[in-house]
Structures are given as C-alpha cells and as structure tokens.
Amino acid sequence: MTKEEAESGRDDMVIDGAEQANAVPDGFDANYLRIYYGKLFPHADMFKWMSYGNDGKHPACDRSYFGRREFSFTLENDIYIRFQSFNSVTELENSIKEKCPFKIDIGPVYSVDPAKRHAYAQGGDNVFTPVERELVFDIDITDYDDVRYCCTGADVCLECWPLMTIAIKVIDTALRDDFGFNHILWVYSGRRGVHCWVCDGKARRLTNEQRAAIADYFRVYKGNENSHKKISLPGPVLHPFLARSYTEVLKGFFEAKLLPNQNLLSCQERYEKILEMIPDASVASELRGRWQENKRASMSKDDINLVRWEQLKSVLQSGKQKTQGLRRCVEEVVFSFTYPRLDMEVSKHMNHLLKAPFCVHPKTGRVCVPIDPNNCDEFDPTTVPTLSQLLEELNRGGVREDAENELDGTSLGESVKFFRTSFLQPLLKSCKEEIERSYNAKLQQSKNTLSW
Amino acid sequence: MEVVQSHRKSSSNNVTVSTLPLYRSAPPLEVRLEDFELFAMDRLRVLKGISDGLGRGKKPEEMEKLVADLWKANMRHPQANEEANKDIISHFVLRLVYCRTEELRKWFLSMETTLFRYRFRFESSEAQRALMSEFKLPYKAVSNAEFESVKDKLGQVARSMGQTLASDAIFYKVPFEEVPELVAGRRVFICKGHAYVAMNQVVSLVVTQFRSYLSKALILTNRKWTSTVREQEKDRLAPIVEALCTSYLGPDYSQPNEAGEISVKDIDHIAKTSFPLCMRHLFEKVREDHHLKHGGRMQLGLFLKGVGLKLDDALAFWKAEFAPKVSAERFDKEYAYNIRHNYGREGKRTDYTPYSCQKIISSTPGVGDHHGCPYRHFSEENLRAALVRMGVSSRAVEDVMDKVRNRHYQLACTLTFEAVHGSSCDAGINHPNQYFIDSQRILQPKNGSVA
Numbered sequence: 027m028t029k030e031e032a033e034s035g036r037d038d039m040v041i042d043g044a045e046q047a048n049a050v051p052d053g054f055d056a057n058y059l060r061i062y063y064g065k066l067f068p069h070a071d072m073f074k075w076m077s078y079g080n081d082g083k084h085p086a087c088d089r090s091y092f093g094r095r096e097f098s099f100t101l102e103n104d105i106y107i108r109f110q111s112f113n114s115v116t117e118l119e120n121s122i123k124e125k126c127p128f129k130i131d132i133g134p135v136y137s138v139d140p141a142k143r144h145a146y147a148q149g150g151d152n153v154f155t156p157v158e159r160e161l162v163f164d165i166d167i168t169d170y171d172d173v174r175y176c177c178t179g180a181d182v183c184l185e186c187w188p189l190m191t192i193a194i195k196v197i198d199t200a201l202r203d204d205f206g207f208n209h210i211l212w213v214y215s216g217r218r219g220v221h222c223w224v225c226d227g228k229a230r231r232l233t234n235e236q237r238a239a240i241a242d243y244f245r246v247y248k249g250n251e252n253s254h255k256k257i258s259l260p261g262p263v264l265h266p267f268l269a270r271s272y273t274e275v276l277k278g279f280f281e282a283k284l285l286p287n288q289n290l291l292s293c294q295e296r297y298e299k300i301l302e303m304i305p306d307a308s309v310a311s312e313l314r315g316r317w318q319e320n321k322r323a324s325m326s327k328d329d330i331n332l333v334r335w336e337q338l339k340s341v342l343q344s345g346k347q348k349t350q351g352l353r354r355c356v357e358e359v360v361f362s363f364t365y366p367r368l369d370m371e372v373s374k375h376m377n378h379l380l381k382a383p384f385c386v387h388p389k390t391g392r393v394c395v396p397i398d399p400n401n402c403d404e405f406d407p408t409t410v411p412t413l414s415q416l417l418e419e420l421n422r423g424g425v426r427e428d429a430e431n432e433l434d435g436t437s438l439g440e441s442v443k444f445f446r447t448s449f450l451q452p453l454l455k456s457c458k459e460e461i462e463r464s465y466n467a468k469l470q471q472s473k474n475t476l477s478w
Numbered sequence: 479m480e481v482v483q484s485h486r487k488s489s490s491n492n493v494t495v496s497t498l499p500l501y502r503s504a505p506p507l508e509v510r511l512e513d514f515e516l517f518a519m520d521r522l523r524v525l526k527g528i529s530d531g532l533g534r535g536k537k538p539e540e541m542e543k544l545v546a547d548l549w550k551a552n553m554r555h556p557q558a559n560e561e562a563n564k565d566i567i568s569h570f571v572l573r574l575v576y577c578r579t580e581e582l583r584k585w586f587l588s589m590e591t592t593l594f595r596y597r598f599r600f601e602s603s604e605a606q607r608a609l610m611s612e613f614k615l616p617y618k619a620v621s622n623a624e625f626e627s628v629k630d631k632l633g634q635v636a637r638s639m640g641q642t643l644a645s646d647a648i649f650y651k652v653p654f655e656e657v658p659e660l661v662a663g664r665r666v667f668i669c670k671g672h673a674y675v676a677m678n679q680v681v682s683l684v685v686t687q688f689r690s691y692l693s694k695a696l697i698l699t700n701r702k703w704t705s706t707v708r709e710q711e712k713d714r715l716a717p718i719v720e721a722l723c724t725s726y727l728g729p730d731y732s733q734p735n736e737a738g739e740i741s742v743k744d745i746d747h748i749a750k751t752s753f754p755l756c757m758r759h760l761f762e763k764v765r766e767d768h769h770l771k772h773g774g775r776m777q778l779g780l781f782l783k784g785v786g787l788k789l790d791d792a793l794a795f796w797k798a799e800f801a802p803k804v805s806a807e808r809f810d811k812e813y814a815y816n817i818r819h820n821y822g823r824e825g826k827r828t829d830y831t832p833y834s835c836q837k838i839i840s841s842t843p844g845v846g847d848h849h850g851c852p853y854r855h856f857s858e859e860n861l862r863a864a865l866v867r868m869g870v871s872s873r874a875v876e877d878v879m880d881k882v883r884n885r886h887y888q889l890a891c892t893l894t895f896e897a898v899h900g901s902s903c904d905a906g907i908n909h910p911n912q913y914f915i916d917s918q919r920i921l922q923p924k925n926g927s928v929a
Contacts, residue, residue, distance in 0.1 A: 104811045169845060205654060206671025228671075232655065239658035243668075247845055256845070261638040265664040266631045370844060371772060 054391040056102050058413045060126050068442050073115035079457030086465035096133030096140045109140040128388045131379035134159035159376040161229040165193045166219035169367040182218045191402045192279050193366035196271045198399040209453040212397040216387025241373040257362045276364045291334040305351045386413050395441040411437040498597050505566045520552040521568035525589040533836035545596035575722045577700040591689045613687045620649040631667045648677045657682045739786040742795045752917035754910045755852045763848045768803045773849040784832035784911040789821045834909045835888050853887040870897045
C-alpha cells in the first residue's frame with residue numbers, strides 16, 4: 027500500500043515556497059541538462075552497476091537481469107513516467123539523452139520486464155512482482171528541524187550538515203560490522219540529505235519483512251508530537267549497537283560540536299526543551315533555578331552550553347539518583363539530538379523508488395555525488411559541483427578528443443573516479459565470484475543427480 | 479501426511495514427542511460436512527481471539543495465557559487423537575477459506591503463526607528440539623571458544639532486556655535473516671551478518687520457518703482453489719468456504735452502503751459529528767498543516783473512501799486541503815497517483831480496504847506522523863485534551879482513561895462513542911467505518927443518508 031509513495035522521490039515531499047522564488051542564479055535548465063547527459067553522466071557505470079555482473083559472458087549470467095529493472099523518469103513538464111526498462115547500455119543512454127529527465131528514479135528488479143507488466147497481469151496470480159532490490163536508506167535533514175536552530179526545512183548549512191555525517195557513520199558501521207554488508211554506496215541527495223544503497227547480493231534479496239527488521243534495529247524513536255517521548259531506551263544497559271554508536275560517535279559529536287554550535291543550553295527557550303526530557307520534575311527545576319540565576323554572572327570563559335551540560339550530567343548521574351530512568355536520561359538527550367532519523371518506509375519495502383546517483387537536483391543544480399563514508403567529515407554540500415559550474419569547466423577545457431577526458435577535466439571527475447574504484451570495482455569483483463560460485467554449485471548438484 | 483499420524487500414535491502410547499503438527503499436507507481423513515464447518519468455526523474463534531489480543535497490545539506473557547485459554551475453550555476434545563484430528567482438519571479448512579485474497583492470507587498467516595508460536599512455547603524442551611529437527615534447521619550450538627569470545631556482548635544484550643547470561647548458556651549462530659523479529663527488537667547480538675540466538679529464543683527460528691512454509695502453502699492452495707476446487711465444489715464446499723470468513727470477521731467496509739455517498743462539502747460537518755477520534759485528529763491536522771505524511775493520508779483517505787467519498791471528490795478534497803502548500807501541478811504529480819491507487823485505479827489495481835482498528839492500533843507512527851490510534855499513541859495529557867474537545871464529560875473521560883490504562887483501546891473508543899452520542903454501542907467499535915455508520919444511524923434515523 028505504501029509502495030507508490032516514493033515514486034515522486036522523498037526529496038521533494040515537503041514544499042518550500044520561498045525556494046522557488048529564489049532560484050539559483052546561474053540556473054538549471056533543460057539545455058544544460060542535455061549537455062550534462064551527453065557529455066558527463068556516467069551511463070556505462072550505471073549500467074555496469076545495475077547489471078551486477080550479469081552483462082558478462084559467463085554461462086551463469088542472467089541475461090534478462092538488467093532489463094527487468096524499473097527506471098522512472100520525471101520530465102521537464104512534471105510528467106512522470108514509471109516502469110521504464112532497458113535491455114542494454116545503449117538503450118539506457120539513448121533514452122536518457124532523448125528524454126532528458128529532470129530526475130531518474132531507480133526501482134526494483136521485477137520478476138518480468140516491467141514495461142510488459144500488463145501482458146502478464148492478465149494471468150492474475152501476481153506474476154509481476156519485485157524480486158530484488160538494494161537495501162536503501164533515506165535520511166533527510168528536514169526531519170531534524172526540532173533539534174537544529176540554524177536552518178529549517180530544506181535549507182542546510184555547515185552547522186547542521188554534520189548531523190548527516192554522523193548518521194552516515196552510525197549506519198555505515200552497523201551495516202558493515204553488524205550485518206556484514208560490504209558494498210555500500212552513500213550519495214548526496216542533491217539538497218538536504220543522503221541516500222544509502224546497500225548492494226551486496228544478500229541485501230538485494232532481502233524480503234520486506236527482513237528489511238523492516240533492519241530498519242527497526244536502527245530505530246530508537248518512538249512516538250511523535252502527539253505523545254511526548256521521542257526516544258526510548260529501555261533496559262538497564264544499552265544494546266551493543268547503541269552503546270557503540272553512543273560512545274564512538276554520538277556522545278563526542280554532541281558535546282564537541284552540536285551543543286556549542288547550536289547553543290542548545292544558552293537560553294531558556296532552548297534549555298527548556300532538554301529539561302522537559304528529565305522525568306523527575308524536582309531535578310529539572312533544580313537545574314532551571316541554577317541556570318536562571320547565573321544568566322549574567324557567568325564567571326568562567328568556558329562556553330555556557332558546555333558548563334550547563336556538565337552541571338546537568340553531574341546532577342543526573344550523581345550517586346544520589348538511584349532510579350535508572352534519570353541516569354539513562356543523559357543518553358536519551360544525546361540520542362534525541364543526534365541519532366540518525368531514517369525514513370523507515372523507504373527501507374522497508376522493495377518497491378520504493380530512489381533517485382539515481384549522478385542526477386542533478388532541479389532546485390539546487392547540484393549533482394548527487396557519492397560520499398566516501400571513511401572521509402565523510404570532509405564532505406561539504408555547499409561545494410558539490412553544480413550543473414552550471416560543470417558546463418563552465420567543460421567550456422574552459424575546450425574540445426577534447428574523448429568523453430573520458432572531458433569528464434576528468436571537470437570537478438565531477440573525482441566523484442566518478444571514487445564511484446568506480448571504491449564502489450563499483452569491488453562490487454563487480456564479488457558479483458563475478460558469486461556467479462561463479464552459484465554456477466559451480468549447480469554443476470555439482472547436477473553431477474550428484476546424474477550419479478544417482 | 480504420515481508424520482501427523484505417527485504423532486498421534488505415539489501420543490496415545492504416552493511417549494509423547496509433540497502434539498504440535500506442522501501441517502505439512504492435508505490429512506487423509508474423511509470429514510463430515512458438519513464437522514468441516516464446526517471445526518473451522520472453533521478454530522476461527524481461537525484466531526479471532528488472538529487477533530483481538532494483539533489489537534489490544536497484550537504483552538507476550540498475557541498472550542501466552544490468552545492462547546492457552548482460547549485453545550482449551552474451543553479446541554479441546556476428551557480423546558487426544560480426536561483433538562489432533564480437529565486441529566489438523568480445522569487448519570486445512572481455514573487454509574481454503576483464507577487463501578483467496580492477499581488480505582485474507584495475511585491475516586490468517588499472522589494469526590496461525592502467533593498460535594504456533596505460543597503452542598511451541600508450551601512444549602517441553604525435548605519436544606521443541608524434536609520440532610526443530612523436523613524443520614531440518616542446520617544450526618549447531620556455538621562452541622565454547624567462540625562463546626567466550628563474544629560473551630561480553632551476549633551479556634550486554636541479555637542485560638539490555640533485563641536478563642542475565644548464564645555461564646553455560648547455549649547459543650545458536652544463524653544468519654540474521656532467519657530471525658527478523660529478534661533483529662527488529664534488538665534482542666540478539668549481531669556480528670558480521672550472524673545473530674547469536676539463545677536457546678529460549680529458538681522459537682523465533684522455528685516460527686520463521688513455519689511462517690514461510692505456510693505462506694508458500696497458501697499461495698499454492700489459492701492456485702488450486704481458483705483452478706479446480708471452486709468449480710468442483712460449487713454446490714457443496716464453496717458456499718461454506720465463502721461464507722466462513724465474512725460471517726465471522728464482519729464486513730471490511732470497502733464498499734460504502736448504498737445510501738452512503740458523501741460529497742466534499744459534507745465532510746466538515748460529518749467529521750465533527752461522526753468521525754472517530756483517530757480520523758477527527760487526522761482531519762484537523764490536514765486542515766491545520768495542509769499536509770499529512772503518507773501513513774496519515776492512507777488511514778484517512780481509505781476511511782473517507784469507505785464513508786462514501788468518490789474518487790473525483792477525494793482528489794478534489796486532498797487537492798484543496800493541500801493547496802496552501804502544494805501547487806495544483808505538484809499535487810497532480812506527487813499525490814494524485816496515490817489516491818487513484820487507493821481506489822484501485824493504478825498499479826496493482828487492488829481496491830484497498832479501509833484500515834480496521836486492529837491495523838491502526840498496531841501501527842507505529844513516527845516523528846511528524848498523525849495516524850495511529852489516539853487511545854494507544856497519544857500521551858495521557860493529549861488524549862484528555864482531545865476528548866474534552868470532542869465534548870466528552872469529565873466523568874466519561876476518566877472511564878475512557880481507565881480503559882486506556884488497561885490497554886483496551888477499542889473499549890475506550892466505544893465509551894467515547896457512547897459519551898458523544900448519549901446512546902449505547904453494544905457491539906463495540908471494531909472499525910472506524912463502523913463507528914461512522916453507527917453514528918450516522920443514530921444521528922440520521924430516518925433515511926440513513928448523510929448531511
């Protein structure tokens with residue numbers, strides 16, 4: 027029922043009127059985009075990726091694999107076409123160049139060619155059904171509006187972007203260390219968030235129930251504005267995953283960056299939000315009393331946010347507080363403000379669509395470039411190449427003899443190179459091994475049956 | 479199949495291994511037509527009871543008792559082998575009944591799996607191991623050396639659930655995919671794709687197997703039903719089968735009753751008089767925010783469909799409500815498809831049914847969401863305020879809150895209905911659309927039509 031939700035892309039769900047009026051000066055238009063698709067968009071890499079080794083010569087390759095993948099295009103005039111499919115890299119490339127979609131979404135691999143789904147629909151019996159899909163995550167900064175004071179809505183700045191960075195760190199580590207996935211691609215969504223594609227064979231074959239289990243494993247938020255509690259960390263100790271996320275990522279980030287940068291405890295309006303989370307009213311009012319008093323008379327040169335945070339911690343974690351709820355409260359505050367907020371529905375269902383990497387965001391003109399999780403601290407969304415910047419670089423570079431060089435000459439070159447060396451090559455290597463393995467297993471099996 | 483038979487034989491010899499069948503194949507028994515229906519009704523009572531229990535958010539311990547009681551009340555037979563027969567026959571009859579649509583299969587699968595889970599827990603550990611081996615689970619217990627190496631983490635997980643780790647505890651190391659519910663609840667330690675499952679958690683492993691087996695079996699049964707059985711049994715079994723699921727579970731409110739058609743201009747009025755709190759809340763929120771997240775759009779949208787809002791009116795309604803924030807083109811592009819989809823005009827072309835109370839109660843609204851059951855998902859404070867806004871007297875509010883504290887959410891809603899309408903509702907509220915219809919019946923006694 028929720029499956030069609032993503033078709034228009036999560037990225038545009040919330041509307042920001044101001045933004046449209048305030049169009050990017052150097053603009054985004056279909057002509058620029060046409061050149062981008064013509065000269066820079068890595069069609070062949072996308073095809074290689076989505077083929078998962080099935081475009082090879084090996085007898086065990088599934089020739090129909092790429093052709094059963096759904097692509098959806100959003101065209102210039104907001105026409106939305108779903109269930110596109112292509113049988114070769116040329117078909118894919120030609121269609122993109124011809125239709126010049128403002129947005130390309132990638133859906134699941136279906137049991138049959140999605141373009142011919144109606145032919146199969148006659149049979150009844152659900153023959154047309156998704157069979158494979160990357161495990162995907164969508165994290166959007168607008169979901170953090172209650173914990174950031176620098177921006178709201180679609181805006182993002184270097185003060186709040188680190189919330190995305192730590193989300194990447196927490197999720198990436200768990201996907202690798204806990205779930206044992208290896209082929210993970212993080213992508214800037216072009217405006218205000220990040221997407222994650224987990225591409226291991228076993229991730230692509232997860233059932234909806236298993237996807238939901240992983241999404242729930244990551245979930246600590248319960249409730250919403252209608253019930254007050256936002257974070258719930260029951261039990262006397264934290265699960266190893268949460269404990270690791272807390273000590274290795276969240277705590278340090280909260281204290282060193284978020285607390286001082288967002289001035290979370292500097293004025294009453296803001297610290298009340300944190301005091302509200304303390305389940306014992308007398309403890310909260312003790313702190314409130316202290317903070318109201320020393321409003322002006324701050325003796326130390328230390329950051330007032332940090333001073334107050336230390337006070338809060340020492341009150342809550344002092345030996346006096348016997349109840350577990352109060353001791354746990356410090357962690358709950360940190361989790362509330364920093365723990366990744368996933369759009370659960372996107373991850374739970376195979377047939378959610380997600381915007382393809384290397385698309386250009388029509389509002390910002392920025393390219394959806396990959397983010398290196400190992401160096402995600404260095405990623406700066408405000409310096410991501412824009413469409414107009416790339417075209418300028420192309421013009422400056424003059425005419426080159428081949429497309430490869432043209433790409434290298436632009437600031438997109440690095441991103442594509444990263445995509446290939448850090449993601450695509452290792453992925454294809456393990457796909458080949460997997461195809462080989464399953465082929466050998468099949469051979470073995472048929473040998474066994476023969477001998478019998 | 480013979481497996482089942484041999485169980486029965488051994489149980490009569492009192493060297494019982496397990497009385498819990500895996501329902502591998504239909505029994506080679508002759509069944510009298512009356513029994514066919516009676517047994518099925520009895521099992522349905524058990525499943526319906528389980529469904530209600532889940533809907534009330536009962537805890538595992540409470541569910542355990544509930545299932546035991548339900549089973550005793552409906553399925554017991556003085557003769558052990560008769561009881562086993564009834565168990566198997568009723569299961570296969572209901573398979574036939576509930577194989578016919580996706581929605582029915584889902585419900586049956588989930589209730590039978592829950593039933594199996596608790597029945598498995600009643601078994602002795604010897605019998606449990608026997609069942610495990612019947613499923614041919616290939617997992618071996620974690621070796622001592624490995625146990626020592628992850629002992630700290632396993633202890634941490636145990637303590638996070640308020641338990642302690644015994645030094646000689648037995649763990650199975652399994653792919654995390656096999657135990658989704660343990661993963662979802664963070665009740666296992668997971669490392670490099672493997673979950674460490676404690677002996678007292680193996681029920682999850684077995685249940686996963688049972689569930690996936692039954693799920694496949696239901697698809698096959700459905701195929702058989704549509705291709706041959708329905709036609710062959712046109713005059714004998716088919717009518718019974720078709721009557722069984724609706725007679726017991728009540729209507730699904732997918733089609734508004736003939737008089738019930740409403741137009742956009744009526745919504746304001748009927749929302750105030752006849753919407754249950756969950757829908758009033760969504761309606762007020764969409765008025766206030768000019769937006770609702772997906773879960774809210776589904777819950778309210780399908781409810782309105784059941785109330786009698788035609789597709790074109792639904793499109794007009796949502797478009798107008800979203801208009802301050804969403805331009806017309808944008809609406810057509812991003813939201814219209816979903817609405818048409820709900821009306822079965824897009825995608826799979828399924829005519830979706832409005833959500834029942836059980837579904838709404840078991841949903842998990844997140845940040846920014848407004849769907850769900852207010853009696854379950856609101857804080858006490860917010861719920862009180864909402865009830866007062868509905869005009870519920872302060873005494874009635876206390877009664878409602880009392881039900882809420884005992885997690886009788888549907889009863890809380892029923893009391894609210896009675897307080898608002900000043901008239902009793904004996905059947906209780908099971909479906910938001912039923913609330914609406916009952917309300918209209920009281921408010922419009924003459925013609926039953928709206929506005």
